[in-house]
Amino acid sequence: HNKAWDVQLKGSGRTAFSRQGDGLCPLGPAIREYLVSEAMHALGVPTTRSLALVSTGDTVLRQQQEPGGIVTRVAASHLRIGTFEYAAAHLDLNALQQLCDYAIARHYPESAPSLNPSLSLLENVVLSQARLIAHWLSLGFVHGVMNTDNTAISGETIDYGPCAFMEDYQPAMVFSSIDTIERYAYNNQPPIAHWNLSRLASCLLPLIDPDIEKAKGLATEVLDRFMPTFQDHYCQFMGAKLGLEQATLEDQTLIEGFLDLLHHTQSDFTLSFYYLDSALDPQSDLCEWSAFVSDSPQRDRWLRTWRDRLGKEKRPSTYIKAFMKTINPAIIPRNHRIEEVIREVYASEDMTLFHRLLSAITSPFDIQDGTQDLMSPALPDQRVFKTFCGT
Secondary structure (H helix, E strand, O other): OOOOOEEEEEOEOOOOOOOOOOOEOEHHHHHHHHHHHHHHHHOOOOEOEEEEEEEEEEEEEOOOEEEEEEEEEEEOOOOEHHHHHHHHHHOOHHHHHHHHHHHHHHHOHHHOOOOOHHHHHHHHHHHHHHHHHHHHHHOOEEOOOOOHHHOEOOOOEOOOOOOEEOOEOOOOOOOEOOOOOOOOOHHHHHHHHHHHHHHHHHHHHHHHOOOHHHHHHHHHHHHOOHHHHHHHHHHHHHHHHOOOOOOOHHHHHHHHHHHHHHHHHOOEHHHHHHOHHHHOOOOOOOOOHHHOOOOOHHHHHHHHHHHHHHHOOOOOHHHHHHHHHOOOOOOOOOHHHHHHHHHHHHHHOOOHHHHHHHHHHOOOOOOOOOOHHHHOOOOHHHOOOOEOOOO
């Protein structure tokens, strides 16, 4: 397709940028990256892809001894905000300008003819990140380590370390074993993205304008667009999950009401959306949806409000149901299922469950024969709350 791609080996050993690390990766985190990145691609989220997964035959020492693995990762590029931070801190202004020019040519060529290409680059990255984070939240995805080196200039999701999808809706959910202060919690991902983008802006200031105070003013105006743009995309994504084709910011109350309902009833995020269409008919017994969201006055009030709102779009219920089934996945790579795969591979090198799960999550909107068990939330003794980066 006449596009350039970057290929990177995750877990191949030390590089000049490994600091005190060994650059190795246990096979378990490599498996997690492969499965989750391919699931995200199938869900329509901009993401790096996993081309290959191999066992190295070596042993990697982390919390314990584990078999080593390598993921071959493919991306639009591996330029990160951290790349710009490195250039700004360690290289000269000419090198920073070369990096900026390269990023524009690679990802945002429309910025090249701008009167201020560096500012235009910042604007494009801000807009792409706002949409990406909104997409994450609409799927209940928690990245786990949203530092600047895990923020791709291209707007792709990158570096699947201690990531996971929520089961029951908990806004402050954290999965990373090292995130003890909830910095990268589910609901904290938008402000963290904004903070990361401010780091990019600080790097670009001397390129935006020689007058640093003027450059700060221009960059701040661009950064201030992040939250409104995020909110707009979030409303569109979440509104679509509720069956709305023309969601507006006025629908935020409806969206928040549904999330409050899920939080109050400790309902499964993914399946509560997936089966919601069965509650569209006021005369239905809600048999499928009610299995995931327990009966309450709050539920009944929200349902009436939701049905009234859908009625304003004047579309037949059959159309709305079909539309919702293209938006709300039935199957996600649930944490306990990934852990089952890892245990099976560690114990016997058997990849059967890996391929079964991969097949299901790469067709996330379809319930295939024999995959219904992969839809189910974890039982209490199956819950996995902590995941590890590995590298």
